Amino acid sequence: MQTELCKALGIDFPIFAFSHCRDVVVEASKAGAFGVLGAVGFTPEQFARELDRLDEAVGDRPYGVDVVIPAHDVPGAEKDPETLRQELFNSIPQEHRQFAKKVLAESGVPELPEGVKHEGEYLLRSTAATARRHVEIALRHPNVKLIANALGAPPPDLVQQIKASGRLVAGLCGDALQAKKHADQGVDIIVAQGSEGGGHTGEIGSMVLWPEVIDLVHPKPVLAAGGIGNGRQIAAAISMGAEGVWTGSLWLTTTESDLTDVQKELLLAARSRDTVRSRSLTGKPCRMLRNKWTEAWDSRESPGTLPLPLQDLVAAEATSRAKAYPQKARDVTINPVGQIVGSLHEIRRTRDVVRTLAEEYLDAVERLNRVTGFE
Numbered sequence: 001m002q003t004e005l006c007k008a009l010g011i012d013f014p015i016f017a018f019s020h021c022r023d024v025v026v027e028a029s030k031a032g033a034f035g036v037l038g039a040v041g042f043t044p045e046q047f048a049r050e051l052d053r054l055d056e057a058v059g060d061r062p063y064g065v066d067v068v069i070p071a072h073d074v075p076g077a078e079k080d081p082e083t084l085r086q087e088l089f090n091s092i093p094q095e096h097r098q099f100a101k102k103v104l105a106e107s108g109v110p111e112l113p114e115g116v117k118h119e120g121e122y123l124l125r126s127t128a129a130t131a132r133r134h135v136e137i138a139l140r141h142p143n144v145k146l147i148a149n150a151l152g153a154p155p156p157d158l159v160q161q162i163k164a165s166g167r168l169v170a171g172l173c174g175d176a177l178q179a180k181k182h183a184d185q186g187v188d189i190i191v192a193q194g195s196e197g198g199g200h201t202g203e204i205g206s207m208v209l210w211p212e213v214i215d216l217v218h219p220k221p222v223l224a225a226g227g228i229g230n231g232r233q234i235a236a237a238i239s240m241g242a243e244g245v246w247t248g249s250l251w252l253t254t255t256e257s258d259l260t261d262v263q264k265e266l267l268l269a270a271r272s273r274d275t276v277r278s279r280s281l282t283g284k285p286c287r288m289l290r291n292k293w294t295e296a297w298d299s300r301e302s303p304g305t306l307p308l309p310l311q312d313l314v315a316a317e318a319t320s321r322a323k324a325y326p327q328k329a330r331d332v333t334i335n336p337v338g339q340i341v342g343s344l345h346e347i348r349r350t351r352d353v354v355r356t357l358a359e360e361y362l363d364a365v366e367r368l369n370r371v372t373g374f375e
């Protein structure tokens, strides 16, 4: 399964495992894949601790980091993240705060105990103000071999800085035009994510998007994302010219995943048709399980979602209350996941998932060889 990118990064399989959970990243990298830790859910201080622990656990294996910097950021990127967070938080209309609280109350989700803050009260996600600090910290960790940006190419000075440090820069995209733009902005690796993927996602399906992007940015390496749940899909991506695959949903139901048991139960029970692209988490279309939270924000009573990062600050209360009261929040928990959720049937260890993907890939290649008479 060795592609040029595997050789460049020193990994056994061209499988990139994105997760917000450190233990998943550790196990994926130790199993020969390439774990990528999502930074967006951590304050800079928390993130620094996560990377220290990751280094201790991962040994000499390489791994990557993913930050979230939108192409059109809010003004104030130069400010201290906490100052900017307070300003933005104070600008959220009462109507939106009240609506979120009403949706949670109607499902019987208790308020957080007195004095306990929700995430929006201490963390500013999805802005350069926070993400620049994440990058700064990542650059102090030698095992970090790649830094990706969820929403395209990082700002030019960051692209320069990351490359000058000897690391690779990746950017996610959902259509060919974006891919071209990222390539022109100096991104080393394009992650082409089809609409079926979990998290922020565009409208074009993987089967159409991958070859389109691969052709357009050639010879830049492309990682195929969106809808990878087994090794046959990896074989399809590699046969189309991808240098590897970038996966997210697959790791949510692993033993190591830090989702609550209730979330894992919901994911294991869901079918592929149970996801929806909803703006209710961040203000940008994000694929997640359809439930009372997503329906409420789409309903006639909804005040409409706010743009990034304001909606994130509104949804943060739901995320924190759902973590505190998982059982009571089962109908309104925000569960980003892709359509591949319909193929997730059991809790498996991360390393077993990696091994199974590799075996299935080899079976698929053998099948192709049989069909083409190369056996």
Ligand SMILES: Cc1cc2nc3c(=O)[nH]c(=O)nc-3n(C[C@H](O)[C@H](O)[C@H](O)COP(=O)(O)O)c2cc1C
Pocket (backbone or CB within 6 Å): 018, 038, 039, 040, 066, 067, 068, 148, 149, 150, 151, 172, 193, 196, 197, 198, 199, 200, 225, 226, 227, 228, 246, 247, 248, 249, 250, 335, 336, 337, 338, 339, 340
């Ligand atoms: C729970 C969840 C959270 C995600 N958060 C991020 C993120 O913070 N940054 C990012 O670049 N991509 C994020 N993604 C997208 C993944 O990086 C990846 O592109 C996507 O999961 C691939 O499609 P798949 O879910 O079908 O594997 C997220 C995906 C999921 C499922």
